[in-house]
Amino acid sequence: MDIATRVYNHKWKIDPIVRSLIDTDFYKLLMCQSVFRNKADTEVTFSLINRSTSVPLAHLVDEGELREQLDHIRSLSLTRGESTWLRGNTFYGKRQMFRPDFMEWFEGLRLPAYHLERKGDQYELTFEGKWHEVMLWEISALAVLMELRSRAVLKDMGRFELQILYARAMTRVWEKIERLRDIEGLSIADFGTRRRHGFLWQDWCVQAMREGLGSKFTGTSNCLIAMRREVEAIGTNAHELPMIYSALAADDAALARAPYDVLSDWHDEHEGNLRIILPDTYGTKGFLEHAPDWLAGWTGIRIDSGDPAAGAEVAIKWWQERGEDPREKRVIFSDGLDVDKIAELQRQFFGRTKVSFGWGTLLTNDFRGLVPDDGLAPFSLVCKAVSANGRPTVKLSDNPNKAMGPAAEIARYKRVFNVGDQEHMDVIV
Template structure:
């Protein structure tokens, strides 16, 4: 096991790049990438970095030269033979050869496209433009780089013994959380913490701790590189990116209203079983389910990623019942801003009503809150989203208006088309 504190103290960043592989990314990105490669290969998309936590001045904390060096390193990466063999030959979600030969041939030859970086005040403007299936793979590396460089800026000011104590406290905190979670009956939980992790080494340590502390209750990690190295399941399905881009491509309001279902029709043509998980909140969960075609009720489950999680779960349960489905045969995956207390509450509330899983993210892999002066290592809300598709702006409404994004006029149009009225605001934890 790596001595993280000593590694940080030695400051050997040249031999310790933040992103060390093209599969140091979330599994759902690769699943979506293949779907896009097949269904929308000519779509041009722009991704942009969005720092929701304006109080964190990234351009003051992170040296531009070091940021460029890390981004340039990612552009030099390509799949290794071992990584390609793992993707081609491994069994994912019970299916062999999840990734097709034509997709893998393309992926094996990929180098990530150019980026645009500019300092704007105390923040960075970082954008990626090009074919959707190429630029989308920048999202997770970009977020991981910014998060870790911010952390390194804080750690660089600390002494050797301070670092040892910091990581000892951080490890103790993670283990205490695990001890509480393993008391929960029928727990099913995975690591979803790649995008806003403290560091690769820390995420890797957290995965090892979860596996040892939780046993079969730990179902895997979203991080492909760690899944491969640690021989655990790679976990993930799809994300808001798909309906956001499909919707932006819609030529009129009627096509816009249909776009979220077109996404899932394409997905259903490729995947079955536990990969058929609905993410309904992009344009409002209630409206999405009310208008959903009957075939979607046959899908395996739903992932909840915004708004009040208990409310959304009850909406899903009622919807399944209204479509003649037994919620006890379905799965609800909670994945928004989770920590131990919320996991305990949701597990107790929905036990016996439906099958429950948890995707535990930032507060697993980046919880150093209160452990350094001024809380300088506290996690913050940083995202990298598709903001344009073929020149048209993308929109996300969410079940939490604080997570909405897009031009005000387009947000108003989408609310009209999807019948979204007043929404309750929820604090964005991360």
């Protein structure tokens, strides 16, 4: 694949950025099916949030081109091959992961309308409607903005200059892979869809990981790449579920139960499969302290904010206190990872638990220092649910720099979930 030539030709608007409704993370489709079954009448609003305000997206990205890309996504529907893959493939050892009623709905889906407005040097981009329809905009919107930003930075480069750039970036990825090869017991997947440099680049990174790491590479979160490259689709659930369930809670008592109601519905949805806890939405420590006993029997936990080693230690202690053997549990690290941190965490926890890594932005978007003014450095762009049935959503996280929601509601949630002082940590991506 000559990525440099393809990027060069993008100047003539060859190739849409998002080519498929399954060019998304696997957990999105799993959550979508759960929402389709359990919360089909919930109305939500998703909104783009650029946490890296120093990146002026509205100056870099042409509004007309952004609209063209978003309009193209609205024209997409599942192809016959994509539907066959979702209906008939085996995921996590289970056939027919996606039920016939969900698939019938998904096969007829067109994404709902969007609202786009320029506000200063940023864009206001929002999506409103039924939860199970609107939620599928998230990954596509991020992919479009991230790749249009990349194109804006690269647009004045010649073909030869682009070839050198991508050769250097490929060398960087391969050097990382060579370092990862030597890590005993490594289990690592691509989690880089959300803030990738571009689809072609993510696809190349997955192929490089598969060739360079062999069985240590366990798969990709991207459904389209998983299907095309015949690798495992990886993912379970995300913060979106507890954020919206909590927003729907009628009072403080219901709010305190909401994160566990999510997992109860998830357990019923998947008949005991995909049992990975994501505990940090309102603070890991409090979540585990108040968790019902049946959650201790789940397969593992994903650490996605705060100090990853501290989070894993909390989980190990919790399992031990609940009479579970941490060596039989899986800890998935997925926040801001690069090779040094992966190696460090593997050394610290290998043998104490089953360690896995979901490697994201610094796999699929590490162009740091490769263009003038570091114009391709990754930045923190998210698209989050900001309201449900007219009520604001809140996320606290184990890193208060990732918190979101109205100040009064953040204070209420901290009180309900007994969140004390937290360590502020830089948000890498």
